[in-house]
Every structure is written in structure tokens, then in C-alpha cells.
Amino acid sequence: MPVTAKHSLSTYCGYVDIKRISLSTTALVAGVTLTLPGVAPAEATSSLFPVDCQTNNVVLDEDGGTYELYGTCGVVTVTGDNVTVAHLPATRKLVLEGQGATINGKPVDRVVVHGRDNQVTVRSSRITRIDSPGSTVRVTGLLETGRVTGNHSRLRAERLTEIFVDGDRNVVRAERGQTFVSNDGHHNRIRVHKRA
Secondary structure (H helix, E strand, C coil): CCEECCCCCCCCCCCCCHHHHHCCCEEEECCEEEECCCCCCCCCCCCEEEEECCCCEEEECCCCCEEEEECCEEEEEECCCCCEEEEECCEEEEEECCCCCEEEECCEEEEEECCCCCEEEECCEEEEEECCCCCEEEEEEEEEEEEECCCCCEEEEEEEEEEEECCCCCEEEEEECEEEEEECCCCCEEECCEEC
């Protein structure tokens, strides 16, 4: 059963978020309770929500939420809109179903982008698939297999072993190495270092 990372006290009993600190004039710092007399509580503009990936499945469904994930993750599914993942550790599978997400991660075995207008940066990936329009995926190292079936998307990798493009008006770029290219879409711009 997947764990849903919601913004609640029960889910984050081991953590303190910015909203709970800002709504109180008393805070615990390094084991010492500090009370700030005469200081009105400040209104928080955003909160960082730590999530432990001890379970196999994690769902990030809070619209506008900002998360940091820890441990080694199984399947991470982002269903909320405008979600930010400031830190994504090594992950078996990342699925983006919401829109407007910004993800920064370490190696992810499989990246699947269904939602639109997402921005994903990972160190490496075995398989990356972009099904949605307007999304951008950047792999700073090796991407073994890329597949772009949506339209108006961008895929960039330092090294790209093979790319299959079925959508239209996409941009694909590989900086180094040889790349096998299959382009069945229209008006795509595919620039690789060397075609295999």
C-alpha cells in the first residue's frame, strides 16, 4: 500500500515544518526552548516536507508542496500540481501525473512523465518516457533509452544510447557518444553527437 505524503501532523510526527514554527512564538532549538516575548507569529509562505522512503511506494499529492525525500526510494508518484522535489535520492521509478512539477534527483532507473509542463533533472536513467506536452527532462549523465510520445517536449542528456520519438515538435539533444535515432513524428529537432 502506498504511503501518501500529506501535510499533516500524523504523517510528519518526526519533523517540524516551517508553518508550525512560524505560528508559535516558542521554538525548540538544539534542545533549548526559546520564547520570544512580544514577537507576533509570522505567516509562512512555504514549507519543506521531509519524506522517508522506507516504504516501497510514496505518493506526493499536495498541490504546491515542496518535498525532500530520504533513503532509497521504490516508486515515487507525483499527483499534485506545482510540486517541487528539492532532493530525490536514488529511485527505482518516478511517475509524474500532475503538472508544473520541478524535480531534482539522483539516478532514477525509470522516469515516466504523464503530466504536462513538468521540469525534471536526474543524474542518470535507464529508461525515460515523456508522454505529455510541454515537459522538459534533463539527464546530466547517461540515459540508456529515451522515448518521446508527447508533443512540444524537450529531452536532453549528456550521453544517450537510443532515442525513439513518436510525437511532434519535440527537441532532443545528446552531448556526447553514439546514439541510435528513430523518429516517426513530425517537425522534431534531434541533435546527437554521432548517430549509431
